[in-house]
Amino acid sequence: MREALTMQGSHAVLTRANPLAKFVAVFLVSMVLALSIDWVSASTAIVAELALFPLAGLTLRLLWHRAWPLIIAAAIGGWSTAIVAADRGAVLLDVGIWSISEGSLELGLGFMLRGLAIALPAILLMTCTDPTDLADALAQKARLPHRFVLGSLAAMRLVGLMAEEWQTIGMARRARGVGSHGNPLQRLKATLGQSFGLLVQAVRRASRLAVTMEARGFGGGQRTWARESSYSLLDVWVVLGGLIIASATVLAAVGAGTWTFVWR
Template structure:
């Protein structure tokens, strides 16, 4: 599992300040979300595709593997829209299903957006370490340390929670628990799985918080950081490359 997420080589994207990278990609994501122009959506998709496949530092085979779920969600979102979307110029219809020119284009637009989101997220996740993201958010973007450290503590405890969920699942299996069908079954399943998990996690979080405060962690106090993060030259390069390629995606689409 760990080997799967080890890059082939570390590209320049790895050295960009994670918080800056996050903010830039997040802004791009908002633009993708609100954009309704077909060509602009396609150009952006190409840009993010190039970013993932050339600069993430992973081999082609791994990247294709990571792209599988993204492509599946592309197909499902585009297909639903093509079959059930609204439109006037009808190409083909059968019962409730109706493919029109408009719904086909909307389907593709929706699909491009889904792919773009998938690629932006993938390139960010593959080239950044979550813990450093929070350190950089605190140092470069003034995120209050109480939030950042709560997130960091929760991320560190994630494996424990996953293990507990697995244990709970095994325990229910070995006790031969059968759930009724329908909504009642869904509720029972939800209760059986989550109540012990929540009870344990709340106790654990409470203990961690008390321990941190006992070691003089104070909300809102001035502090130093174990991992110092700064802006470097590569950050300027990153911003310039991103702005230029994004602008060209925009210009090429309005022509």
């Protein structure tokens, strides 16, 4: 988790783009993809996204490492859509509560690909965006209130620490006789106790961090920025790229006749 929050040593092209521009591009593609459930628009997007990954400094192996849980999630989403969606066309499977027809299978497949096509660019975005730069952009360019942005950023820095503390609390509780084994109810109880322990530490740490920040003059209405968040020509290309991918998916789907608007 800690690795997810730093991007030490990456010099990929997209790391230099303004986080806000990247976010707009990714969000745009996601919104357009969300409008239709069809395999053509989703596949088009996936192909384009995969082609862009080298620009974000992601190798195929790293990508696989981060993406496989999403593929599983998308597959499950596709399956549930296939069995729950209204049947159209020939029924392929009908066992008890499960029924899959040609129509619902196509829908399920489209849904799975769409889910993946929406999830992948978020990974792309986060691999080439440092949270600090994102916060700078949000506060300076998007003009979100800086106290909230920087407060969240500072808290975000403690994520790695919280994850380690979670593990430590688990061990500390085992040393008290609270096992994480047993039946689901016992495990649930153990997890709730462990969560409570983590919450106490979270509030303590956050309160101390708030004192540190306040003692450094944080909390006033005005401040200067040591680093300016700025736009460059690259950002124009990034947004343009997002537009192009979004339009390409629509054109491909409409051209292939598969475009299926979600609110039919």
